[in-house]
Amino acid sequence: MRTLAKIVLVGLLAIVSTSSVTAQTIVSRDSWGAKPGITSRMKNHSIKEIVIHHTGVKQQKKYSLKQKLRGLQGFSQGKKNWGDVPYHFYIDMHGEIGEGRELKYSGDTNTGYNPANRIHIVLEGHFDGEVPSTGQISSMAALVGSLQNRFSVPSHKISGHMDHVSTDCPGENLLPLVRQMAAGQTSDLASSYVAPCTGAKFDGQCFGLGEIYEMAQTHLLSHGCYAGVVDGDWGPMSRASLKAYNAANGTSFSVDSENSRARFLEHFGETGSRSCSN
Ligand SMILES: [Zn+2]
Numbered sequence: 001m002r003t004l005a006k007i008v009l010v011g012l013l014a015i016v017s018t019s020s021v022t023a024q025t026i027v028s029r030d031s032w033g034a035k036p037g038i039t040s041r042m043k044n045h046s047i048k049e050i051v052i053h054h055t056g057v058k059q060q061k062k063y064s065l066k067q068k069l070r071g072l073q074g075f076s077q078g079k080k081n082w083g084d085v086p087y088h089f090y091i092d093m094h095g096e097i098g099e100g101r102e103l104k105y106s107g108d109t110n111t112g113y114n115p116a117n118r119i120h121i122v123l124e125g126h127f128d129g130e131v132p133s134t135g136q137i138s139s140m141a142a143l144v145g146s147l148q149n150r151f152s153v154p155s156h157k158i159s160g161h162m163d164h165v166s167t168d169c170p171g172e173n174l175l176p177l178v179r180q181m182a183a184g185q186t187s188d189l190a191s192s193y194v195a196p197c198t199g200a201k202f203d204g205q206c207f208g209l210g211e212i213y214e215m216a217q218t219h220l221l222s223h224g225c226y227a228g229v230v231d232g233d234w235g236p237m238s239r240a241s242l243k244a245y246n247a248a249n250g251t252s253f254s255v256d257s258e259n260s261r262a263r264f265l266e267h268f269g270e271t272g273s274r275s276c277s278n
Contacts, residue, residue: 026089026143027098032066034073034084034099041083042105045116049157050144052178053122054170059093059130068124069098082108086115087122089143095135097143113165119147127171131196137177141189144181155184200261212261213238219268220245225276244276 060068069090076082083101086108090098101107106116121143123136132140147153160178161169170178173196180189197206207215210232217238220226225248226241234255246252253267254260 027065029099032069032098037084037102038077044104045106047119047151049118050147050153051118051120051159051161052170053161054127054174055122055124056126056169059125065092065096065098087120089121091123091136091139093124093133095139097139111165111167127174128168131173131198137193138190141186145186155182158182200258200265202262202265215268216255223274248276249274
């Protein structure tokens with residue numbers, strides 16, 4: 001599974017790095033099923049800057065980009081009373097780019113600053129805890145580079161939301177990449193990016209959090225302790241299974257800290273009969 005995931009990832013990276021962002025690689029408003037923008041609520045502007053945001057909520061792998069954009073538009077035009085989604089581009093957790101508000105209109109914001117004269121790009125995730133995926137970084141770099149060319153935006157006019165008003169957006173794990181782009185390093189952003197290890201290191205390799213959850217679920221399943229799906233989401237069922245596993249085997253494995261995750265990873269390779277039924 002791990003090897004397969006790596007091959008797929010390498011393949012995707014090859015595709016991303018050899019092509020620039022074109023109209024075909026951006027999911028258009030038509031294809032995600034956008035409703036028309038409510039023009040009476042929006043103002044025209046001219047583009048001088050680029051601002052990067054995060055969505056500020058955890059990445060949602062159960063929904064497609066199209067579903068997320070339709071949801072955001074419904075919320076924006078309904079509860080928020082905005083003309084459209086507040087951002088001009090949305091980059092989902094996999095790096096797929098969706099077309100947001102038409103570029104000729106100024107964006108909208110929940111915070112006290114003027115969003116006009118800026119292209120607003122949002123990346124899905126809460127980057128004070130999560131880290132942007134490699135796909136998101138590649139897409140952001142390609143998109144920002146092409147927008148800079150198209151609208152003659154100099155690098156020093158690339159900023160994060162927090163540069164304009166008090167907010168934690170775009171999060172501590174995305175901000176350094178915004179700084180790199182502002183320093184003129186957009187074109188090699190993706191190739192120089194090393195994602196921080198979020199799960200645990202074991203045997204010299206980094207395992208992501210979702211990957212560890214998936215391995216733990218597989219382990220618990222193989223010992224008859226887990227009856228749920230192996231999906232990498234560590235919910236109540238997974239927690240209960242691990243608790244039962246620990247109780248039956250006199251162990252104290254956990255997924256709550258990097259150290260405990262590393263210990264658990266090591267245990268997956270151990271042989272011996274374990275069960276939940278004694
Ligand atoms: Zn923001």
